[in-house]
Amino acid sequence: MTTTYDHDALRELVALHAIGALSPSERDAVDAHLATCAECAAELRAFAPVGMALAQALPQVDPPSSLRTAILDVARHDRHARLGRPAAKVPVAYAPWLAAAAMLVLAAGTTFYAMSLQRRIQSLESELQEARSRIDEGERRVQVALRSAAAAEAPLGVLTAPDVRRIDLAGQPAAPSASARAFWSRSRGLVITASNLPALPAGRIYQLWFVTAQAPVSAGLLTPDGRGGLTATLTTPSDVPNPVALAVTLEPEGGVPSPTGDKYLVGLAN
Amino acid sequence: MWLWAALAAVGDVAGAEIDRDLVRRMAAGEERALGELYDRHARLLYSLALRILRERADAEDVLQEAFSQAWRQASRFEAARGTVAGWLVTVTRSRAIDRLRQRRLQPEGVADIERAAHAIPDPTLGLDLQLVSAEQAVRVREALAALPDEQRVPLELAYYEGLSQSEISTKLNVPLGTIKTRMRQTLRRLRDALAGAVA
Numbered sequence A: 001m002t003t004t005y006d007h008d009a010l011r012e013l014v015a016l017h018a019i020g021a022l023s024p025s026e027r028d029a030v031d032a033h034l035a036t037c038a039e040c041a042a043e044l045r046a047f048a049p050v051g052m053a054l055a056q057a058l059p060q061v062d063p064p065s066s067l068r069t070a071i072l073d074v075a076r077h078d079r080h081a082r083l084g085r086p087a088a089k090v091p092v093a094y095a096p097w098l099a100a101a102a103m104l105v106l107a108a109g110t111t112f113y114a115m116s117l118q119r120r121i122q123s124l125e126s127e128l129q130e131a132r133s134r135i136d137e138g139e140r141r142v143q144v145a146l147r148s149a150a151a152a153e154a155p156l157g158v159l160t161a162p163d164v165r166r167i168d169l170a171g172q173p174a175a176p177s178a179s180a181r182a183f184w185s186r187s188r189g190l191v192i193t194a195s196n197l198p199a200l201p202a203g204r205i206y207q208l209w210f211v212t213a214q215a216p217v218s219a220g221l222l223t224p225d226g227r228g229g230l231t232a233t234l235t236t237p238s239d240v241p242n243p244v245a246l247a248v249t250l251e252p253e254g255g256v257p258s259p260t261g262d263k264y265l266v267g268l269a270n
Numbered sequence B: 001m002w003l004w005a006a007l008a009a010v011g012d013v014a015g016a017e018i019d020r021d022l023v024r025r026m027a028a029g030e031e032r033a034l035g036e037l038y039d040r041h042a043r044l045l046y047s048l049a050l051r052i053l054r055e056r057a058d059a060e061d062v063l064q065e066a067f068s069q070a071w072r073q074a075s076r077f078e079a080a081r082g083t084v085a086g087w088l089v090t091v092t093r094s095r096a097i098d099r100l101r102q103r104r105l106q107p108e109g110v111a112d113i114e115r116a117a118h119a120i121p122d123p124t125l126g127l128d129l130q131l132v133s134a135e136q137a138v139r140v141r142e143a144l145a146a147l148p149d150e151q152r153v154p155l156e157l158a159y160y161e162g163l164s165q166s167e168i169s170t171k172l173n174v175p176l177g178t179i180k181t182r183m184r185q186t187l188r189r190l191r192d193a194l195a196g197a198v199a
Helices: A006-016 A024-034 A038-056 A067-082 A093-160 B003-011 B015-029 B031-054 B056-072 B085-103 B110-119 B136-147 B147-160 B165-172 B176-198
Strands: A165-171 A180-183 A189-195 A206-212 A215-222 A230-234 A243-252 A261-269
Touching: A006 A024, A006 A038, A006 A215, A006 B176, A024 A038, A024 A067, A038 B085, A038 B136, A038 B147, A038 B176, A067 A093, A067 B056, A093 A180, A093 A189, A093 A230, A165 A243, A165 B110, A180 A243, A180 B031, A189 A215, A215 A230, A215 B056, A261 B147, B015 B031, B015 B056, B015 B085, B056 B085, B085 B176, B136 B176, B147 B165, B147 B176, B165 B176
Parallel strands: none
Antiparallel strands: A165 A180, A165 A261, A180 A189, A189 A230, A206 A215, A206 A243, A243 A261
C-alpha cells in the first residue's frame, strides 16, 4: 500500500529529511516532491546545516592514526585496479587484459575486505590478549586460594589423623607462665599452640625438639606473636624415633642441629 | 529569515571550495587529495560513527567504508546537491545506522558485553570548527542542552540511533502525532539557534 501525501504533509517532513530521519517510503515521497516544489527545496536547504550541527555538537574524538594509512592503502590498490581497467570497447585481442583488469578490480574489492578483516583480527587479538591476562590473573588467584585452603586444611589433617597424639607442654623456670599444647601425627605432621612465651631477644628463636632415646630431633622453629602466643603447623620427619617428650628451647636465629639454650617448655609424650 | 543560511554558506564558502577541489582531484585518481579530505573531516565523521555505534572497531570500519565510497564515487559528486562535508556526514551516518540496525537483529550476548567494555565516556566537549563557525556550534550545543528531555530524546533517538518516528513513539510510549510535532519544533529551534549565531 502506498501512502499519498499533499504539499503540506510533505513540507512537514522536509525538516526530518534534512537529518536523515525519514522512513524509506517517506524519503522517496519527499524526494519526488522536492524535484517539483521550489518552496520545499528551499526549506530543505534551510534545514541542511542542522544535521551537520548535530554531528559537530558531539564530543570530538580522534580516530587512530592507523585508520588513515588503511584508508589510503585501499585507495592505492583501487587506483592500480582502475588504471588497469581497459576502455569500454575492447578488441578481442585484448581479452586477456580485460580478464586481468577484472582480476585487479576484484583484487581491490578483496583488498578492502582483507584490510577490514585484518583490522578486525588485530582488534580481536588484542581482546584475546586481554582475556588471557584476565584468565592468568584468575588462575593465579585460584592458586593463592588453593594454597590458603591447603594451609587452613593442614592443621585439620593433623587433628583428624588416626595416629594423632596430644602432648601438653608446661612452662619451665625460664618462662614459668608459658604453656603449650601439641598434636602430633607421624604421618601428617605437628600442630602446636602456645601462650605466654617471652618475647624473643634479638637474634634468637624458639626451636621445638622431639626428645628421643637417642639425640633430640628438631621439629621446627617457632616465632611467637607480640603477645607471646603462637599457632604453627610443622612438617615433621616421619622416621623420627618414638619421642619421649617435646621441648622448646631458645636458640640462635636459624636454628641449630641440637639444642644449646635454655628449655622454655617441656611436655612428656605418653 | 533566510539571511542566516546565506551568511552561513558564505562563512563556509572557502572550506566548501577546498573540499570540492579535493573531490575533483580524487576523481582524477590523486591519493593525496583523499588524504587531505580525510585530515579535514575524519575527526568529525569518526566522532559521529562512534556516537552511533559506541564501538571503536565498528566506527573505524564505517569510516573506511565511507572514505572508500567517496574515493570510488568522487567523479559522480554533484556540488549542486550540497557540500562535500554534508555528503560525507550523510554517508557516514547512514552506514553507521545500517550497521546498528544489523546489530539489533543479532541475538544479544557477547557483542553487547564487548560494546559495554568499549563504551566511550564523554570526554570534554570539543568542537570541530571546519564546517560551521565556533559560535554556531556552541549555540547548537547550548540549544541541545537547553531542550527539555521530551524534545531532545526523540531527536537523539532519530539522529544517533536511527529509529523511525513510529519506533520512537513505541519506545517512549508517546503518541506518534506528538512525536512528529515535537521533532519538528525541536528542529526549528535548532535551525533558529544556528540562525541566531549569524543574525
